[in-house]
Amino acid sequence: MTKEDTIPETALEIEDLEIEREIVNIDFEIGDNVVYPHHGAGQVVKKEEKNILGEVREYLTIKILHNDMTVMVPCQNAGKAGLRRVIDEDTVKKVLAVLADDVSEMPKNWNRRFKHNRDKIKTGDIYELAEVVRNLAVREQDKGLSTGEKQMYTRAKKILASEMMYALEKSEEEAEAYLDEILLRTAEQLAAAGTTLD
Structure with missing residues (x-):
């Protein structure tokens, strides 16, 4: 470099470089239309607790509609990941x-x-x-x-x-x-x- x-x-x-985005965690529910950066708009299809590496967290499962991709996002990190409403x-x-x-x-x-x-x-x-x-x-x-x-x-x-x-x-x-x-x-x-x- x-x-x-x-x-x-x-x-x-x-x-x-100095822009700081306000991080807002929204309580998303099943059926909500959302936008996930890099992937686009999708719909929350599942909200469930999962035990991953001994830690229980609540996750959202989002189906990105334009490419049939499914993404899982921890609810507590949804705002930090840029997840927002349409x-x-x-x-x-x-x-x-x-x-x-x-x-x-x-x-x-x-x-x-x-x-x-x-x-x-x-x-x-x-x-x-x-x-x-x-x-x-x-x-x-x-x-x-x-x-x-x-x-x-x-x-x-x-x-x-x-x-x-x-x-x-x-x-x-x-x-x-x-x-x-x-x-x-x-x-x-x-x-x-x-x-x-x-």
Whole structure:
């Protein structure tokens, strides 16, 4: 690792390093629609006590619907893991505004940009996720994406669509098509306005 890899490139990156997410533990119940960072929206299908390594803890079992994955999360660590409820209608409007907004500043170096975006996704914050999806969509239209960024974009868009699916009461395909339409419109508007990525 070089010195350049450990030093933030911009003031924005320094601010990002100092962000502390408020950790909130919510008492989730069976049937609750939730979002688990890195995986997307799912539903709590089981809540039970388990004895693991001699320690009894209560666990949530979450079925991630867009990929049929099942995840177990200790209830006491749910907030720390970023587990939260699916967004409401007011939040959907704010997310759509983020998707339609200008591109935010990102590092020029692709591996720093990749880490910057990955860290934003890891927060579990819907606005950070929407910002990453928008920025990568515009970059894809403008300059194209590296293989790693393309995979990140596909995955981030899938996570965002899975939550929008619940929030807008659409099918997964409808939610993805809706996002694609918004992102294409944003990229076209920015291109028409002469906004370019460095």
